Amino acid sequence: MNKLLIAxxxxxxxxxxxxxxxxxxxxxxxxxxxxDQDFAYCQSYAENVDKAESAKVEAQNGAAAGAVIGxxxxxxxxxIAGAAVGAVAGxxxxxxxxxxxxxxxxxxxxxxxLRRCLDNRGYVVYDLDK
Numbered sequence: 001m002n003k004l005l006i007a008x009x010x011x012x013x014x015x016x017x018x019x020x021x022x023x024x025x026x027x028x029x030x031x032x033x034x035x036d037q038d039f040a041y042c043q044s045y046a047e048n049v050d051k052a053e054s055a056k057v058e059a060q061n062g063a064a065a066g067a068v069i070g071x072x073x074x075x076x077x078x079x080i081a082g083a084a085v086g087a088v089a090g091x092x093x094x095x096x097x098x099x100x101x102x103x104x105x106x107x108x109x110x111x112x113x114l115r116r117c118l119d120n121r122g123y124v125v126y127d128l129d130k
Contacts, residue, residue, distance in 0.1 A: 023115045026124035035123070042117035046110040 027035070115128040 023111075023118060023128070024126040025118060026126065030123070038118065038121050038123070042114050042121070045117055046113040049110045049113060 025035070112129065115125045119125045119128050
């Protein structure tokens with residue numbers, strides 16, 4: 001189970017890195033200095049998305065769901081003692097997965113905000129999901 005948890009965590013973290021890439025922008029007839037200035041502005045705007053809050057909320061939701069599922073599974077196998085152990089283990093796993101998922105979701109939103117900001121400033125952004 002530990003190997004599965006590590007593999008899942010690693011895959012999630014690596015998928016979050018994909019959203020750190022710079023947008024694909026058509027630079028034909030674009031003033032590089034103006035683009036750099038607009039990019040910096042849009043990037044600072046995108047950083048207003050609160051990753052910590054998203055991670056916290058999803059960790060709480062994941063911990064609650066994991067605790068319930070763990071308690072049920074543990075209770076079916078080992079009775080009340082198993083339910084307690086299952087709730088703790090499920091809460092820990094669910095909370096960790098939720099935190100990673102929340103941070104990943106916030107990173108995706110940051111990427112979308114950055115691309116939309118550039119689009120609104122008149123740039124042709126090829127990797128913008130409209």
